[in-house]
Amino acid sequence: MGAARTGDAGGVAIVVASPGDAVDPLALQRSGPLVDVVCAQPGTPEERAALDRAMAAAADRGVRVSDEPWVIDAEPGKITARVLEALRHLRPLLVTTLDPDPEHSSLDLEAKRPVVTEPPLRGSVARATIAAARQYQRECGSPVLIRCHRAGVPATLGPRACDRHPLPLRWLVRGVDGRLSAYLPSAAGVLRWTERRVGGNEWSGPELLEGPDLLPGLEVVQDAQGYVHLFGLRRRKGPDGTDWVDVVHATQYQSGRALGAWHSVGNPNGKDPGKSREVGFPAAAFDASGDLAVFVRNFGHSISVRRQGPNGRWSGWQHLRGVRVADELVAQPGGSGVPEVWARARDAAAAIRWHRETPSGEWTLDAAGTVSPAPGTLSAAPEAGSVRYRYAGSNEVCVQVPGTGAVSLGGPDGTGPVAGVAGVDIQGWGCTVLVRSGESGACLVGAHADGRPESGVWWFDVGETSVVPPAVAVDGLGRAVVAVLGEDGRLRITRQEPGDAGLVFAPWTVVAGT
Structure with a gap:
């Protein structure tokens, strides 16, 4: 050596x-x-x-x-x-x-x-x-x-299409008490940083949350009550020493407090250890009533879904057949408020959607859309039933708007998906703020009027690079906050400046933590 x-x-x-x-x-x-x-x-x-x-x-x-x-x-x-x-x-x-x-x-x-x-x-x-x-x-x-x-x-x-266990896009979230928390997977488990006070630049962390030996990926979802839910995969030994992989889930009820216990959601191929180890990474979404849907790509490269009702009872795994999919899923509430899932097709440059009109309705496959994503670029948009992606033919960022079709958001440089948050006040207008990775990991920010992506997006570099996809959230004071992880492993944040100057951010703060 x-x-x-x-x-x-x-x-x-x-x-x-x-x-x-x-x-x-x-x-x-x-x-x-x-x-x-x-x-x-x-x-x-x-x-x-x-x-x-x-x-x-x-x-x-x-x-x-x-x-x-x-x-x-x-x-x-x-x-x-x-x-x-x-x-x-x-x-x-x-x-x-x-x-x-x-x-x-x-x-x-x-x-x-x-x-x-x-x-x-x-x-x-x-x-x-x-x-x-x-x-x-x-x-x-x-x-x-x-x-x-x-x-x-x-x-x-690109990196995201090559990763077996994807990093989260929505890893900066506002808790019930208004404080922001950041969650990222690491080799030893989930890391968490938390604002000490609403809208302040002092943070605690990174704390290593206790839990099982997770594989290095994470899905972060929030329910209607504002609680944060973490989903991942764990590798475990069976009673006979055989290796198995299953989906696990934990809940963060209060910002900065102990994380709830991790519970197994199972595996659609849970009767066979070899098949279980090939399960895709989970995607999850809640509806307004608290019904949770967890989707995974199964061993046969179709989608399996398991649902948990507000009473905590889980359904069995249901297989959604029709199209073979890649290990790239996006779950979100649909137009009727019921969770739906988008998936990139395995054998075509297309994305398809499974949805239901009612919580007890049948799953419908919509494979006739116009979404043609580059691998590793699908992400949820705030409008119900919408997704963002990079167009496979040009790498430009697009959003699929129900009833309208694809709308270009520009930004053909860089790689990977786009994250965003709606409801940001910019000079009295409600706007959606977007963040993405540019060349060499640069963090780029853009914005458009809420529900009007066709109005166009002007992208600008906010002066930091990130080793993970940048994240954005609205803090407890209503300001947009962008977070990155620097090459030194330290969290960095920048916060929207108040006033009438447009979308302007304060100098970056390097989180000292505890």
Whole structure:
């Protein structure tokens, strides 16, 4: 192993089985922190040559990459310890590895189990990396983010399309008492920052919320009462030692107070451990009466939904058939107030919608829409039944408006989805404020009149970059607040300035926390 580094903490560590596995994750890196590649085995000359070419291409983009990959020569049963040793030396903020549960390529009908053709060491190293990053974060006490790159997904699709466990878009929310809280997944669990007082710049956090060993993704949803609900995936051992994955859910009732217990929502393929491990990441939505719908992409690449009534009782899993979908779902209240789900089609550049007219009605598949999203760009819009996305043909941001069709919001630079919040007062007008990632992680903000995206959006850079998608919310004083996570792992916020000057933000505040 290479010599220990001093200083330059907060970089990126790409931890993979062999040099060839690092090529696509490296292609996603932008200029910024130093990137180290850690391999469990030296690989073939062809793999090493491919990595050398990827490192040269990264350097041409302004990415700082260590000259030589680290080879840890991990023996079976010792991979976690060796990866942990590497992380202690490198001290990264972001750890990237491959999918710990890669997708099956076929089915063994006789044995009744999925067949995975990915080399077993890839999954073993990924699982060991997640465990090592979790332990490292608990040791160092600083945030450590981890991303799992989908095996075989080209980096040209962008970070969100390549992530097995997506980061939340709506991770800044206002609680019942008016204080804002930020929630982000980390290697060791969910991190939370909370305003100390309504509208103030002093925050507590980051606090590591207690809970199960979650996989590194998060869905953040608010119900009609203002309570915050967190959804994720956990990997657990069954009584016989077999690995299973299930959907879990916890509720935050009061800002800054203890998070409620995590409860299992189950898995639509919960009778088979191999199938359960391929479940997609959950998307969830509430209606006004408190009915909760949780959607996931199942093993067969259709959608499964499970509902919980206001009385707390869960339905069984229901499968919504008709179109095979990618692991990219957006749940939200529909035009009738009943939760619905949008999904990107797996085999076409299209998004389709399942909806119901009444809570007890039949699910209807609407596959005749005009939504053509680039992978990894779907997000919910505030208007019922609307979604935002980047148009697959031009990368520009669009919104699908019921009864109108697609409306362009401009912004063809950058990657990934757009977050937004409605009801922001700008010079006496109710407006929707949008945030997105621009080139090299820049945080860009735009706005349009509520319900009138056709009026156009002017995007501007607010002067910070973020290692996660930027978030926006309305604080307890009615002002728009934008949040990012810097390359040092610290939360940064900027708040809308009052007055008649339009949409103007105060200087950024770096949250000191506790």
